[in-house]
Amino acid sequence: VSPAPTVCMSICWGGRRVSERETEDRSTSEEPPPLGSWARLYALVFANLAVLITFFYLLTKSFE
Amino acid sequence: VSALDWSVLVGSLLFIVAFGVWRGRGAKDLDGYLLAGRRMQWYTIAISIMATQASAITFLSAPGLGYADGVRFVQFYLGLPIAMVVLCATAVPIYHRLKVYTAYEYLENRFDLKTRSIAAFLFLIQRGLAAGLTIYAPSIILSVLLGWNIYWTNLIIGVLVIIYTTSGGAKAVSYTQFLQMLIIFSGMGIAFVLILKALPGDLGFLDAAYLAGKMGRLTAIDFSFDPNNRYTFWTGIIGGFFLQLSYFGTDQSQVGRYLTGRSVTQSRLGLLFNGLIKIPMQFSILFLGVLIFVFYQFVAPPLFFNPVEEQKLKDSAYAGEFAGLEQQNQEVFELKQREIRTLLAARETGDPGAMVAAEAGLEEASLEAEMIRSRTIDLIKTNDPDANASDTNYIFLNFVINFLPIGVVGLVLAAIFAASMSSTAAELNALASTSFVDVYKRIFGRGGSGEVRASKIMTVFWGIFAIAFAEYASRLGSLIEAVNILGSLVYGTILGIFMVAFLLRRVGGNAVFTAAILAEIAVISCFLFTGISFLWYNVIGCVLVVAFSLLLQPVLPRPQREITGTS
Numbered sequence: 001v002s003p004a005p006t007v008c009m010s011i012c013w014g015g016r017r018v019s020e021r022e023t024e025d026r027s028t029s030e031e032p033p034p035l036g037s038w039a040r041l042y043a044l045v046f047a048n049l050a051v052l053i054t055f056f057y058l059l060t061k062s063f064e
Numbered sequence: 065v066s067a068l069d070w071s072v073l074v075g076s077l078l079f080i081v082a083f084g085v086w087r088g089r090g091a092k093d094l095d096g097y098l099l100a101g102r103r104m105q106w107y108t109i110a111i112s113i114m115a116t117q118a119s120a121i122t123f124l125s126a127p128g129l130g131y132a133d134g135v136r137f138v139q140f141y142l143g144l145p146i147a148m149v150v151l152c153a154t155a156v157p158i159y160h161r162l163k164v165y166t167a168y169e170y171l172e173n174r175f176d177l178k179t180r181s182i183a184a185f186l187f188l189i190q191r192g193l194a195a196g197l198t199i200y201a202p203s204i205i206l207s208v209l210l211g212w213n214i215y216w217t218n219l220i221i222g223v224l225v226i227i228y229t230t231s232g233g234a235k236a237v238s239y240t241q242f243l244q245m246l247i248i249f250s251g252m253g254i255a256f257v258l259i260l261k262a263l264p265g266d267l268g269f270l271d272a273a274y275l276a277g278k279m280g281r282l283t284a285i286d287f288s289f290d291p292n293n294r295y296t297f298w299t300g301i302i303g304g305f306f307l308q309l310s311y312f313g314t315d316q317s318q319v320g321r322y323l324t325g326r327s328v329t330q331s332r333l334g335l336l337f338n339g340l341i342k343i344p345m346q347f348s349i350l351f352l353g354v355l356i357f358v359f360y361q362f363v364a365p366p367l368f369f370n371p372v373e374e375q376k377l378k379d380s381a382y383a384g385e386f387a388g389l390e391q392q393n394q395e396v397f398e399l400k401q402r403e404i405r406t407l408l409a410a411r412e413t414g415d416p417g418a419m420v421a422a423e424a425g426l427e428e429a430s431l432e433a434e435m436i437r438s439r440t441i442d443l444i445k446t447n448d449p450d451a452n453a454s455d456t457n458y459i460f461l462n463f464v465i466n467f468l469p470i471g472v473v474g475l476v477l478a479a480i481f482a483a484s485m486s487s488t489a490a491e492l493n494a495l496a497s498t499s500f501v502d503v504y505k506r507i508f509g510r511g512g513s514g515e516v517r518a519s520k521i522m523t524v525f526w527g528i529f530a531i532a533f534a535e536y537a538s539r540l541g542s543l544i545e546a547v548n549i550l551g552s553l554v555y556g557t558i559l560g561i562f563m564v565a566f567l568l569r570r571v572g573g574n575a576v577f578t579a580a581i582l583a584e585i586a587v588i589s590c591f592l593f594t595g596i597s598f599l600w601y602n603v604i605g606c607v608l609v610v611a612f613s614l615l616l617q618p619v620l621p622r623p624q625r626e627i628t629g630t631s
Contacts, residue, residue, distance in 0.1 A: 041336055
């Protein structure tokens with residue numbers, strides 16, 4: 001079972017409060033994510049977004 | 065359109081339908097029919113998510129936007145990757161754990177029947193009408209540019225989708241979307257290469273980018289904070305985040321796609337892949353439009369890209385005035401070309417003084433060209449006040465028909481049909497799921513062997529509804545715009561309901577239901593009485609539902625049934 005994301009947010013489920021870690025443990029008795037953990041995959045998505053924003057900024061400035 | 069183009073188009077469409085019917089066979093129960101047996105791999109989910117979001121109008125409008133306004137529309141998608149991560153961490157595991165068929169089932173589990181009903185009702189109204197427009201929007205463009213009968217075009221798109229969606233359900237939808245995206249990427253990719261080749265031989269890629277930048281088409285990021293400005297970094301990252309969170313988290317046409325995942329991991333990977341790919345994909349389509357803009361700096365563009373409106377003007381009492389504008393346009397085009405050549409030569413020799421002078425000359429000529437175009441649009445409106453004064457959606461296809469070789473035209477047309485069919489199929493599948501699971505089954509409690517047949521009947525019903533609305537849409541005029549805006553008017557409120565459901569344990573059904581009604585009134589008031597850009601409606605609706613829910617909870621306590629969890 002893969003580790004839970006670093007952001008451990010509380011969610012409601014059928015009127016009962018459960019942590020996301022608990023939710024994950026119940027529902028992901030399955031394949032581990034690539035890169036070893038979801039936190040790393042989420043970081044990859046954020047990093048990709050940061051790279052794209054930087055690229056757009058440089059594109060705007062370069063051809064202004 | 066040549067015989068070869070027709071062969072490519074008809075062959076592609078028939079193959080899509082046959083492939084969908086073949087791959088979708090064997091759905092024996094509701095799980096198999098509505099959610100493809102929950103056995104899809106991440107890459108099928110990822111493609112399906114992208115194909116559902118990108119309708120035909122995406123591939124027709126985005127290059128037009130790139131031509132007219134540059135690449136700044138890409139900011140609209142900046143919030144999408146963040147929304148994908150938030151959904152992976154919150155909604156996806158919950159939906160999977162509860163084994164729901166629709167997102168709205170969760171709301172009854174968490175709140176009550178009325179909250180589930182209002183969310184399902186808003187979805188059915190909004191998506192039902194939108195499905196008609198998904199068919200109508202490309203049909204009107206194809207009918208204008210190719211002279212096709214719009215009623216037959218609507219009917220053909222709609223019937224083809226109904227055949228394989230009804231036959232194979234979600235499995236047919238997902239597998240055909242894979243094939244459709246292949247056709248779309250092939251068509252757009254080949255168009256991209258051919259546009260580059262169509263540029264003047266002495267103009268390199270960097271020269272084209274330089275020219276586009278100097279003419280204001282490569283401004284991708286705008287950090288100014290203006291709530292009335294539709295596309296800035298802030299509207300994209302904040303408003304876009306809320307919009308995408310709502311669309312992917314609560315709109316059944318998307319939720320239904322990742323619920324087909326074999327596991328939470330597969331669904332999450334499908335969403336995250338979309339978070340990685342969507343922005344570059346959208347940028348490429350916009351850049352295609354920018355290249356067409358550069359192409360038209362060397363080949364005189366028409367004054368107006370919608371040939372029907374242009375012809376109406378030529379046949380009217382304003383024909384002489386229009387001919388005068390065409391003459392002026394040709395003169396300004398020649399002047400612009402001289403300035404462009406001077407600018408490129410000055411750049412080559414590195415002469416800063418000559419570059420500044422040429423830039424100023426080019427700017428002046430471009431302004432003159434814009435003024436001539438504005439006068440043309442004024443003339444079109446004077447001649448016919450009901451005329452469509454925007455030709456953005458016609459730019460790309462106009463270029464394809466006039467400048468791309470035979471065969472490729474057929475492939476691009478097939479890509480547009482495929483895009484329309486992929487979005488419509490997902491919408492019909494989602495509408496059938498919601499009407500069967502959240503309405504029919506909830507009211508009549510029927511189960512067992514008739515479930516698949518009832519779901520198929522729902523699919524056919526929504527397919528006929530979409531075709532009927534598409535056929536009627538041409539008579540709606542400005543109401544079409546209102547239908548397009550409808551999504552933004554309700555998404556924020558629906559998202560707010562789900563946010564409260566996920567994050568605020570103390571809030572019950574009575575409070576959130578009343579909060580949703582109040583928030584919706586506030587959002588509609590913003591639309592009617594303010595100039596706030598529509599992306600902010602998602603933020604306003606969501607925040608107001610959360611705030612009103614917290615305020616109302618003390619005075620509208622949750623029923624005992626909800627507290628004890630005996631629902």
